[in-house]
Amino acid sequence: MANAIEDDPRIIEFDVRTDEMLVNMGPQHPSTHGVLRLVLRTDGEIVSEVEPHIGYLHRCAEKIGENLTHRQWIPYTDRMDYLAAMNMNLGWSLAVEKLMKYEVSEKARHLRVLIAELGRIASHLVGMGAYGLDLGTFSPFLYAFREREKILDLFEEACGARLTYSYITIGGLTADLPPGWLQRCEAFLDQFEPIIQEYHTLLTTNAIFVKRTAGVGVLSRDMAIEYGCSGPVLRGSGVDQDLRRDGEAIYTAMYDGYAFEVAVQKDGHYPRDHEYPAVPAGTVLGDCWHRFFVRMLEVVQSMDLVRQSIDRYSACKGTIGEPLKLAEKMPAGDAYLETECPKGQMGFYLVSDGSAKPWRVRARSSSFSNLAVTPELCRGCLIADVPAVVGSLDIVMGEIDR
């Protein structure tokens, strides 16, 4: 018995006997990304246990969904991952379209890709900037927001909103792009591309940044899969999975003909790594640095996809088609669809009894599963590592609490 305790890796011995202290990190705390509450059990600076408490932003979106028609619920998806509301709209729209076996027009498909990938860039910019903030550097946050604002300007022009768009909808999109939008979008991409190197200088390759993130919060691939982690968190652990390539047919069909390489480390190399900084020494696959770096690579990847979609979209003739009626009756049955959102795989499950309102709506959020792994990652780390780990998971509480 004594031996068992001796060998338990979770037992940490300290040089000075200190009393365990329970510390509430949040719900009001600068680095918990909203209203997350982490209860830390600390021994001095060392955290022996972390327990996340969620629900401070619970707005009963699923219950509300049972009382609204399918299209009426789209604004509620906006408020899940409010940093990438376009991708949320897309996920729900596709899930309903899957149930209806509906296929959008070719032009709408390319416009959806264009909008979703821009949304991904915008979301990753927040994730990147806020991560710098978590590690104590303020400026990259504003540099990231400066660029994000330009994307939001584009979105505003397209749909009139800057945060909760409800732009992508069931059966297409609410409106076509205004004239001159594509030129402005291309101008933004041209201007944005060199700036990414700045981010690499300030964060990715910064010696202190690497020190703070390398080898911290290592998430092994098995654990990532077992916890249902997804998105950059999963790919940061070296799992080669991206639903844009590996997802269900209705979703991958959207990306038919698009060329992109999943941002994941294979044989010690990231795709296109000749253009981007080498992986610094000391990093371990699955640590905070890799999760961060995957996001950085996905920004570039998304820019590439946006450029491709601009070409395809402008080559399409005709209209984007009409969205569905507000109270369209659905066939009875159920459908579950996961899409690759910036934060991970967002799944929508929809049960219909044949009426215009869903019987049951379920949102499976990526951040929910990604956050669930925090206690494992933070066990035995230092207090300063907790924001580093939670920040690297890039969670959004609106999506977790729904």
Added chain:
Amino acid sequence: MVDFLTSTIGLSGWLAWTLAATVSAVLILNVIAGGALVFIWAERKVSARIQDRLGPTRTGGRFGWLQSLADGIKLLAKEDLMPEGADGMLFRLAPYVSFCASFCAFIALPFAFDVVGQRLNVAVFFVVAVLGLEVFGVILAGYASASKWSLFGAMREAAQVVSYEVPLGMCVVVPVMLAGSMDMVTIAEKQAGWFWNWYVFHDPFTFVIFWVYVTCAVASVNRAPFDLAEAESELVAGFHTEYSGLRWSYFFMAEYGSMFLVSAMAAVLFLGGWNGPIPVATLLGFSEGTGDTAPYLIRLLGLANLVGKASLGVIIMMWIRWTLPRLRIDQVMTTCLKYCTPIAAVMFAGAMLWQIGLPGGLIPGAGRPGGEIREGWLEGPGGRAAAPPAADESRDVARVAP
């Protein structure tokens, strides 16, 4: 100043002395308080420029000159809160301890030749010692707040500052060794002339140790990337989490005061003190003896020089703060114990050996004032070949006592 008051105006001794002391005290107090106002404004402007923002623009015209003053008024009007479980006496006392320490250190800091609150024979030692006292206020604040975050901040501060005093002391000793005196006025005087007379350019060892000093100074005044005691992304606001209003602002005045102080120390010890890079006064034929106004002009020039150098140091600290992420506590300690201390020790030994081998420096004809005092002392044991630098007239209270 006492001389001036007694001889020129004809005040009696005690009145002159009291007046001089009051003027010095008020001046130093204003340097700290006014300096803090200016530096807080500068910090905002500098950070804004770094981050592509404008910073304050409304209060006080285009540049927001009066922003800090407006903030000060706001802080004065704020309610002074104290947590329920706090130790009232210690909680109230802590900001003053910090502020007094910062204030006291200014007493021995020479702003120009003879412009010094109290010329101390052990000025360097005194400043370092008193600066170390500032940590006590921080510890008290953290402990008395009855907040766990504050306590963490206090513990970090204690560990960090006590550790960094070791390499800081070693760095400070090098210029003391070169000048053969701990009197800051003497040290600065020895670096008169062209800028290659500055101790930072004395030999390669002093050049390296200057940068070690910069690192340790930033760490000892708790500025990023070593601002662990108030790391906002981890500890909310660290030791001053529970403070508000005027008491909180005392901590800030102390922080900016200390920043200015260590910068001014760097200027005096390594960068020639009030001597500009080019000996303008000498080239123009001014000296202490020429005319009535020349000494004042020279002192004014020296004052501008020193304040300029110190402000430059403060601005560089701001630049660092807004660029780099924060280190973790273990990395901060590693930086101190594994890098700063050994490097400082080696450089100290190196500088000492250099003094023996090449006492005149690399350029023999540079006209650097040598260490004549030291050689004088060594003429014979028990003998007294050269007098120590004459005591300044105002250096002892008893002089003016009847």
Added chain:
Amino acid sequence: MMPPPLALSSLLALSVTEPVSVAHYLVVGAILFTAGVACMATKRNALGVLMGIELVLNGANVNFVAFASPYLAADGARSLGLDGQAIALFVILLAAAEAAVALAITLNFYNNHATVDVDRADDLKG
């Protein structure tokens, strides 16, 4: 009614006009020393005892410095000169060393007993 205020003010006047002698410092040293001894005797907290020791050493230091000071000595009186200050320095250094070791012992004691109460450090009692 005149005498008492006069006596009080003259005492006050005396106290601030007369130069300080070595004896003044000795009294301060004695008070610090006694406070230290009382602290060591009464405190149950090991760290409190440690602080008492610091006070005692400090009281002794005051005496050393007083004896060494040429300012305090009367004309022609014997003075320790520099030796007093040197000894005071050594005392400070050794006090620092002593504090470090004592603190380490206290922490070790705390590790084993989860208290710093010196009254409970009676393991060796037969």
Added chain:
Amino acid sequence: MRGPAFLQQLQEAVPDAVVGDNLTALDPWIEIAAGKVAEVCRWLAKSSPVRFDSLQCITAVDWLEVDPKKAAKASWEPHTELVYHLWSTPAKASLVLKCKLPRWKNDVPGDLPEVPSVTGVWRGADWHEREVYDLSGVWFTGHPDLRRILCPEDWEGYPLRKDYEQPLDYHGIRGR
């Protein structure tokens, strides 16, 4: 190993577990007996030819028509249905498991229906089961720490049930 053959293998590996299936639905599903959920899941995750190494989602659907007129016309008996969405990372394949539970255990209102927890199979199931317990009122036996997750600990009722009545008052906060 896909299609009906896979189902066949599952039936052989865990006898009496599969009580129904629909292979032609939009998302084909199999229905598992409530008591066998953990066993089936363990086989799917550890021994099946397609390793379902990830649990994506657990949903509880409350099948209850509160309107008595509509309830009379409903083609189903009131029940709670658990839906497990599994995912196989290596095979890039999904699987939907359903499991029918009574709305209340032994039809005693207030007694939660029970189902074995799958936290021992996928650690990620922990929070999902807590959420289902919290919002739909299903008791997962064997769960290490079954507490409410989104609602406050002292919340009453299970909001995602169809017959849920919103409380009029919660600690002095008006509910409606």
Added chain:
Amino acid sequence: MTPTIPMADLVAGGLLPLAAINFHTLFFLLFAAIACGAAVAVVAADNVVRMALFLVLSLAATAGLFFLAGAEFVGAMQLMIYVGGTLVLLVFGVMLTAQAPFVTMKSAGGDRLLAGFVGVALLAMLVLAGLSVPAWRQPASGTVPEPTATPLGMALVGVRVDQPPAGQPVDAVRSGYLLPFEIVSVHLLVVLVGAAYLARAKRRKTPRAIEVAASVEPPEAVAEHAAIGRTRAAASVLTGEPS
């Protein structure tokens, strides 16, 4: 006390002529009052952190006394080592060993009484002893001392350059302090090592290291990955063999 001061001048009209104030004495009284008051407060306080605070005040005021007595270097040393170093160390220890915030360990009443009694007796004896030597009570010369930092430093490396104190022959052999200095240095080193040893970390095992080790990808999983087709869309296993 000493009749050297003309009383009449001082207290004319009950007012103290400001010109007569000896500032040195005034500051001495100020610092002495702080030092003694804080020292008594250390004894009286029950809270360890408050004790530490009073101790800081007492020691800092003592440093002020040293400055007044012309021992600038010792004063600065006192500030640096005692106040800046030792006390921070002490407070650190207080924080490390406090079971709960603001722990107070009340001393027994009997102890206090006894200590007070002994203390008063000791104090009376010391003060009496201090005042018994007439030479010590003689008013000070007020000679401004030379700065002592350099001679002190020279003395520590074994060379005496200071003037012998009054009353001693100039040619008396006066030793430097090289040997004590070296001994103290070695002593400090030994203490440093010893303290570090006493309060050392016994063993530390953090799960992070274990997870790092576990994160190495198992080889069979890699092979499995490589075998998966990369263009096929995912579907339910129940839909039959993919095309």
